[in-house]
Amino acid sequence: MSFDDKALQRLEFLYGSEQKRDLLNRLKKLVGKHNLRLRDTPSSRISFSQEDAVLITYGDVILPENGQKNKLQTLKEFVEKRLGDAVNTVHILPFFPSSSDQGFSVIDYLKVREDLGDWEDIESLSEKYNVMADLVINHTSRFSDWFENYQMGKAPGKDYFIEVDPSTDLSNVTRPRSSPLLTTVKTNRGMQYVWTTFSDDQIDLNFINPDVLIEFVDIFLFYLSKGINLIRLDAIAYLWKEIGTNSIHLEETHQVIKLFRDIVDHIDPDITLITETNVPFDENINYFGDGDEAHMIYQFSLPPLLLHAILTENGQYLTQWAQELPEPREGCTYFNFTASHDGIGVRPLEGLVPDEEFDYLIKSTKERGGFVSYKKNEDNSQSPYELNITYYDAFAEPGRKDTQFQVKRYLCSQIIMLSLQGVPGVYFHNFTATKNYLDGVTETGEKRAINRKQWGEEELEEHLSQTNDITHYILTRYKELLQIRKQHSAFSPAAKQEVLDLGNDFFVLHRSSDEENILCISNITHEHKSLARELLSSFIAEADTYTNILTGDQLTIKNELKLEPFKTVWLAI
Template identity: 25%
Template sequence: MYEQEAHSLLNTILDDLEPDICRRDLRHFYTRLGANFYAIYTLFNRLYGQREDFEQQLGRLVEVAARQYIARSAELRAIDQQRERDHEWFLGQQWVGMAMYLNGFANDLDGLARHLPYLQELGVNMVHVLPIMECPAGASDGGYAVNDFRNIMASAGTMDKLREVAATLRKRDILLTLDVVLNHTSNEHEWARRARAGEKQYQDYYYLYDDRTVPDMFEETMPEVFPQTAPGNFTYDERINKWVMTVFNEYQWDLNYSNPAVLIEMLDIILYWANQGADILRLDAVAFLWKKIGTTCQNEQEAHIILQLLKDCCQVTAPGVLFIAEAIVAPTEIIKYFGEDAVIAKECEIAYNASLMALLWDAVATKNARLLNRGILSLPDKLDRATWLNYIRCHDDIGLGFDDADIRAVGYDPHAHRQFLVDYYTGAWDHSPARGQVFGFNAKTGDARISGSLASLAGLQDAIERDDEPAIASCIELILTLHGLLMSFGGIPLLYYGDEVGTLNNDAFMLDADKAKDSRWLNRPTYDWSRVARRRERGTVEQRIFDGIKRLIAVRKSMSAFADFNNRELIAVSNDHLFVFTRNSLSGAREHVLVVTNFNDQPQPLDLGDLRNRHHFSMGRLQDAISGESPAQAGDTLMIPPYRHYWLVAAA
C-alpha cells in the first residue's frame, strides 16, 4: 500500500543508509521493502510512535534488515525466490518432522549428519534440533536460557559445522528447524552482565526495579509458570540490588519489548539464524512478549504486533523462512498466532496444535472421543498459508488446556476431570497402566501438568514389565493410532525422537542434581543405538512400532487429500468412542478419505447409513489405505477393532 507519510520517511531512511549498503545490488530487497514498508511503519508506530527517536529507531530496523540481506548467501536467496513463487509449498502432505535434543539423539552435529540415513529410512524430512545456543553449564531450562544468541554450545560443534550440516540437509531435501528464544536471556548473557555492571542501556533491556512496589502490582494478576520450582515472577539479584522479572526461572531474565532496541536486536538475531541455513524458526514463549500491569501478561495485543512486525521484516530479508509460534495457551488464543482479521497468515505460518495434543490424551484416558469431538468442533479454521504442527509428545509437559465450556458440554466437571487425568497418567488412579509424573503442581489452584514418554504414558512400560504380550500388542496399536491421527488430521506431523521405537521413561534424570527437580527430563531420552537397531529384528517392539510409523508416513505422502487446505470435515456419529472425519483433495484425482479412530479397548460399530443420511456420504465398498484390507462390514455397519485407526477409501 502506498501512503505518502510512510514512503516519504522510507526515502529519507534509504538516503541515510551507509554507503557500503547503498552500493550493493539490493533489487529484491528494495522491492519487498517497498511492498511491506507501510505495514512495518504502521506496526512500529503502534508500539513506539510516542518516542522522540521513533524515526531513528525505524531507520535502525531497516538497516538491520538490509545488512542481513547482504549477508544472505546466493543459494539461500534463490530458495527465497523459489518459495515466493510456490508460496503454499509447506502445506503439502509430503512433510513429516521430528523434534530432538541433539545430545540425546546423536551427541553432536557430526552425529546428526551420520544418522541422517536413519531419519530418511523412516521418512522424516523436517528436523527440529531443540535449542543448541550457548547456555549455562548447570540448570538451563533444557537449553532455553541463552548465554549467547549467536553461538552454539561447544559440545554440539562449531558454527562452521552447523552451516555444513544445514547445507547437507538442503541437498537431501530435509528442512532444518531451530529455536530462537524471544522472551528472555539467561542471567549470564552479555546484556545481563552489562546491566549488572550498571550500564543504563542494558538495564533498559530488562524489567528491573529498586523495590517490590511495581513487582507486587504485576504479581496481583500474573500466573506462575513453574509454581513448584520457581514460584513468583520476580527474583531479587544481590549483585545489582534490584528485583528482576523472571517469569520462567530465576536465571531467565525477561526482555523488555517496550524498548525498541530489544525488538531490533531480536530481529537481527532471527535474521542471523535464517542466514545460517534454518528453513523454519521456532519462536519460543511468544505469548509472554509484552508485559502490562493488571493483566496476565500473556496474549497481549502488543505481542501479536511484535510478531507481525518480525514477520513483515523477515519477508523482506528472508521470505523463504517460516515461523513457528510456540504458544501453549487456551484454544481460542492459539489460533490468533496465525494472525487476526486476515485471510493469510501474517504472524506465524505454523503453530503448535496443543489443543489436539491434550484432547488426544483425554481420549486415551477416558476411552471415548466425547471431549475430543467437542474440542475440535470448537477450533476455528486456520488462515490460508498457515498450518498446524501436530504432535503427541515433545520435550515439554502435557498441559490440560481444554476449554471449561467444552468440558461441561460433554458432562464433566472441569476441575474434577482435570484431576482425574493427572491421577490417571501419574499412577494415582487404580488400574491405570500409565507411568507418568506430576509436573508444575500449583498448591494455590490445584492445577498440575504431566510428564512422561509416549510409550510409558500409553501403558507400554507397564505391559513390558508384566511381560503381557496381549497388552503390549494393544499398546503398540494405540501408539500407531495416535501417530495415524497426526498424519491425517491436517498440518505437519511432528514426531518426537524415541517415540518411533517405543522409548520408555528416562528415569536416569533423577541422578543429575541440575535436572532432578524437573520431571520433564523423564521424556528427554538419550538414544541407545543398539536398542534402535532392534527395529530390524522381526517381532520386537521396536520393529513393530518403527515399521508401523514408517508405513503411515509413506502412505500419507502418497495421498493428496492430506495436504492442508482446510479440507477436513468433522463427522458427528452416535458412537462416543469413535472420532471420525473426512479429508478431501481440492485438486488432481479428487481423493476422498474417511478417517476413523476407535479409542476404546472393545470393538465399536460405525453406522455408515447414519453417515449417508446426515453427511451425504457415499463411497461404496471401503478399503483401508494403510493396511490395504477391507474392515469387517455387516450391511451398513463397520466394526472398528480396539484402538484401531483407518484411512478408508473407495475399494479399487
C-alpha cells in the same frame, strides 16, 4: 502495502512516531549486514503440503560412541539412515550455549554449543532437510553477556531487563510456573528485583526498550542467513510486560510477531513462523492474527484430549473440540503433535473437559509412573500445569510393559494425529517408543527429564536391529504411515476437514481435496465395534468394497463396518 509502510505502522504502535523512522533504518541495515534482501512487495507463499512432516529433537538425543563425529553429525546420520524422506524438516531444540532448562536459558544466541558441533553442521543438515530453530525471545540466561553487563551498568544490556519494586502489586500477572516472579540480583547499584517468568536463571527481557527488539531482529536475520527456514518463537505470549495487566497476550506482543512476519514475507515467503503459546485454545488461536502473524500454531489441546479420549474410550470431548476448529486462513495451518520436550500441557484443556475428567488424567499419569507439574495461581493456590510422562508410556497398562493394548492405543493416537488438518510434528521419542526415563529425573531433579532420554548410539542401533523389539516396530510402522500420508492430497493442510460425530466409541474425519476423498475412522475402545452402513451413507458410494490405504486391504461394507480394538482405517471413497 510496502514493507516500509507495514514496519513503520508496527514501530509507531510500539515506540511512538518520533523513533519509528530511525528504528526502520536500523532494521534495514541489519538485513544488508546478513546479505539478505527486502522485496518492496511480498512474494506468494508456496502452500504447505501433505509431504511436510517435522522431527522434533534435541541435538544430543543420540550420544556418539567414538570421537570421530560430533552429536549433530550423529543426529544427521541417524535421520538420513533411519528416517530418510519420511520427514522433510528437523526441529533441533535450542543448540546454543545455555545454563539451564535444557537449552532454553541461552547464554549466546549466535554460537552452537561446542559439544554439539558448529554452524557448518547446521548448514549441512539444511542442504537436505528444512531446519527449524528456536528464537528464545522472552528471556536470556543470567550468565549471558547482556545480563552481566546489566549488573555492571554497562551497554549493551544495562537497560535490557525489567526492574520492579517488590512492593508492586503483581497478583494479576499470569504465571506458568510456581517459582517467584521477581528475583533478587546484585548490581553496581545494589540489590535489584528483576522479572523472571520461568526461573531465576531465565531473566525476562525488556522489549519496551527498542534496542532489545533490534537485537532480536539481528539474531533472527542471522538464523535465516544460516539456512534456518522455520523459526519457533519460544514463550512468545509473555513477551511484553505492563504493570497493572496480566502481561500475557498483550497487543504489543502481537505487533512484534507481525513485524517478524513482515520481515519474512518480504525476504522469503517460504520461511515459516511458528508461535509456541501453551495456553487455552481460545487464546492460542489468536496468534494467527488476521493471517498476518504465525504461519503455524501448536495444537496444544490435542495431546491431552487425545490421551483422554483413548484412555477413557470416550471420544466425546475430542470430537467436540475438533468440530469447532476454525478453518485456518490461507497460508496458515495447525502444527499437530502429541509430545514434545516439555510435558503434556493441561492448561489447554480448560473449558474443554469437565473437572472430573481432568482429574482422571492426573490420576492416570501417576498410575503409569509419571509426574505432575504445578503452577501458581493469583490466590497463591496451585493447579496442574503439565503431565510429565512419555507419550508411549501414557498408554501403558499400569504395572505391565509393551502390552498389546498399549501398542494399539499408542498407534491409534499417532494415526489420529496424522489424520488431522495441519502439519504433523513427531518428537524423537515418539518414533522410538521411549519409556519413562526415571533415571533422568533422579539425576537432574527435573520432572521433564522423564521424556528427555539420551540414547547411546550403539544402544539405539541394537534396539533397531531386532525385528521383535518395540523400538524397531514403532519406528518402522511410523515411517510407513508418513510415507502413506505423503501420497494422498486429501491430507494436505489445505484440504478440507469435516469432523463427524458417530458416537463416543469412534473418532471420524472426512478429508477431501480436488483429487480424492478419505474417510478416517478410529475405534477408540478395547472392544470390537461396528458402524452401521447408513451412518456412512453420505460419504460412501453404492459399492460394497473400499480400500483401506493404511494397509492396502479391501474392506467390505454391506450392512456395517467392523473395526478391531483401537483400529483406524483410512478409506478411499
